[in-house]
Amino acid sequence: MASAVRFLSPWRFLRFTRIPGVHLHTTGASMGASVEDFNQAKDQLGKLKKDPGNEVKLKIYALFKQATQGPCNTPKPGMLDFVNKAKWDAWKSLASVSQEEARQQYVDLISSLLAAEGPAVAATPTGSGKAFETLLVNTEDSITTIRLNRPQKKNAITVEMYNELIEALDLAGKDDSVITVITGSGDYYCSGNDLNNFTKIPEGGVQKMAKDAGELLKGYVKAYIDFPKPLIAVVNGPAVGVSVTVLGLFDVIYATESATFHTPFSQLGQSPEGCSSYTFPRIMGHAKASEVLLFNKKLTATQACELGLVTEVFPDSSFQSEVWTRLKAYAKLPPNSLALSKQLIRGVEKEKLYAVNVAEVERLVERWVSDECMQAIMTFFQAKSKL
Numbered sequence: 001m002a003s004a005v006r007f008l009s010p011w012r013f014l015r016f017t018r019i020p021g022v023h024l025h026t027t028g029a030s031m032g033a034s035v036e037d038f039n040q041a042k043d044q045l046g047k048l049k050k051d052p053g054n055e056v057k058l059k060i061y062a063l064f065k066q067a068t069q070g071p072c073n074t075p076k077p078g079m080l081d082f083v084n085k086a087k088w089d090a091w092k093s094l095a096s097v098s099q100e101e102a103r104q105q106y107v108d109l110i111s112s113l114l115a116a117e118g119p120a121v122a123a124t125p126t127g128s129g130k131a132f133e134t135l136l137v138n139t140e141d142s143i144t145t146i147r148l149n150r151p152q153k154k155n156a157i158t159v160e161m162y163n164e165l166i167e168a169l170d171l172a173g174k175d176d177s178v179i180t181v182i183t184g185s186g187d188y189y190c191s192g193n194d195l196n197n198f199t200k201i202p203e204g205g206v207q208k209m210a211k212d213a214g215e216l217l218k219g220y221v222k223a224y225i226d227f228p229k230p231l232i233a234v235v236n237g238p239a240v241g242v243s244v245t246v247l248g249l250f251d252v253i254y255a256t257e258s259a260t261f262h263t264p265f266s267q268l269g270q271s272p273e274g275c276s277s278y279t280f281p282r283i284m285g286h287a288k289a290s291e292v293l294l295f296n297k298k299l300t301a302t303q304a305c306e307l308g309l310v311t312e313v314f315p316d317s318s319f320q321s322e323v324w325t326r327l328k329a330y331a332k333l334p335p336n337s338l339a340l341s342k343q344l345i346r347g348v349e350k351e352k353l354y355a356v357n358v359a360e361v362e363r364l365v366e367r368w369v370s371d372e373c374m375q376a377i378m379t380f381f382q383a384k385s386k387l
Contacts, residue, residue: 002368003178006164009325010265023209025139025287032092032115033102034103036326037103037107038103038107041106041107041110041111041298042106042110042339043062043215044062044110046170046381047114056089056109056113056296058086058090058108058374059090059109059317060106061087061091061101061111062087062090062091062094063094063106063109064106065091065104066091066094066097066099066102067099067103067106069145070096070099071083071092071095072091072092073231074273074343076087076088076092080340080356081118085220089120089156090257097154102338105299105317105318107159107321108203108317108321108322109316109317109318110112111320111321112316112317112318112319112320112321114320115320115321116186116187116236116338130168130171132164132167132168133147133160133164134148134149134150134158134160134161134164135147135149135161135165136149136185136239137171137172139172139175139176139177141328141331142176142177142178142179142181142331142332142335143177143178143179143180143327143331144172144175144177144179144181144274144326145180145183145300146169146172146180146182147183147184147185147272148161148163148175148180148182148183148184148185148189148190148310149185150185151184151185151186151188152186153191153194154186154190154191154238154272155184155185155186155188155189155190155194155243156190156191156192156194156195156344157190157192157193157243158194158196159213159216161194162216162217162220162301163216163225165220166219166220166223169223169224169227170223172227172229173226173227173229173249175226176213176337177232177331178229178330178331178332178333179227179229179230179232179327179330179331179338180227180229180230180231180232180236181232181233181234181327182231182233183234183235183236184231184235184236184237185277186237186238187237187280188235188237188238188239189233189235189236189237189239189243189259189334190239190240190241190243191238191240191241191243192240192241192242192243193241193242194241195377195380195381204263205368206368206374209368210365210368210369211364211365213368214362214365214368215361215362217242217273217364218357218358218361219363220349221246221249221273221275221355221357221360221361222357224246224249224250224274225248225249225275225346225350225353225354225357228339228342228343229338229339229341229342230252230330230342231249231250231251231252231337232250232252232253232254232322232327233247233250233252233253233329234254234323234327235253235254235255235256235259235260235301235310236256236259236319236320237256237258238259238261238262238285239259239260239261239262240262240264241262241263241264241265242265242273243275244262244263244274245263245272245274245275245276245280246263246274246275246276246311247261247274247277247309248274248276248278248280249274249275249279249353249383251342252311253309253310254311254312254313254314254319254323254326255301255304255305255312255314255359256301256313256315256319257301257302257313257314257315257318257319258301259297259300259301259304259313259318260295260298260300260301260308261292261298261299261301261310262298262299263293263296263299264296265275265293266294266295267296267372267376268376268377268380269365269367269370269372269374269375269376270361270364270367270368270373271360271364271376272293272378273360273361273364274360275292275353275356275357276289276360277293277356277358278294278352278353278356279325279353279359280292280309282326283307283308284307284308284309285307285310288307292317295320299386311321331340348373351353351360
């Protein structure tokens with residue numbers, strides 16, 4: 001028991017008088033993690049930079065106790081002993097979970113917390129690669145990972161990030177990796193366009209800004225259309241705007257259960273991009289696509305999966321470990337076979353996608369210089385300034 005208290009103590013754990021109900025995900029793994037993996041995860045816990053919150057810390061505590069001591073067999077603390085009662089309740093709720101399963105869930109949970117903070121501490125691929133200002137790009141185990149890296153801005157896409165993503169995709173398409181993965185740093189996948197892009201008016205005025213932005217967007221979407229290898233999105237949190245619309249150009253999309261998908265174009269006086277005016281109706285049907293693209297319906301990860309936009313949804317606690325295990329297995333497949341098969345799938349509609357991309361950008365350029373769009377963006381900034 002002393003060791004459990006020691007490893008949690010850096011957080012000054014659970015100094016509060018009332019704790020909400022804790023719901024633990026208790027789906028057992030087919031094979032429990034080894035004791036070595038468990039001890040390694042325990043050591044890595046101290047590398048966390050952010051306090052994960054009381055509910056998660058209760059999960060960690062309960063899984064640790066279950067893994068090391070088995071089912072709770074200590075007397076229930078008194079009603080007024082709020083802290084120890086909350087810890088006891090969390091441990092007691094794992095009565096049916098074996099020690100092997102608890103070890104696996106503990107390892108999965110710690111891995112997901114570390115991965116969410118970025119590759120500097122995460123149990124995800126690390127390796128060498130070109131340095132970018134807004135991205136973290138590395139290649140390991142035949143996987144090139146492109147990680148959006150503006151977590152303090154919810155990975156909102158600036159002009160610089162657009163250009164870096166185009167370059168990173170070009171490099172990944174030519175390197176020796178088998179698959180390419182795009183994901184986000186922190187707790188957001190991507191919050192869409194950084195609307196500060198609209199405040200940087202060049203010498204040519206709004207017309208010049210809209211034209212330049214249109215050419216950049218056209219090249220950005222084309223980079224996805226032309227990408228030659230399997231492209232997989234690992235959606236680690238909320239996704240907004242263009243980060244959602246281009247998902248129709250990915251080959252596989254894995255999402256954590258707390259992810260959401262939102263395209264609020266109408267609210268901002270704009271129109272869809274990323275070929276979504278074509279791919280979304282094809283994927284989810286005209287009526288459902290209209291709800292999303294016209295009427296700004298926000299989808300949960302489960303809803304997005306039911307509509308066919310997302311391939312599979314994973315529990316938050318095991319998202320990173322389950323997904324990366326699967327990706328590493330994919331990366332062992334014959335690379336030429338994968339690339340040629342993708343060419344067959346994409347080649348059927350590539351010319352159509354080019355045409356849709358051009359049409360969408362033309363309409364957006366018109367929208368960006370319209371009074372309606374300008375007024376909507378001004379309203380957004382005014383509301384933001386009052387927060």
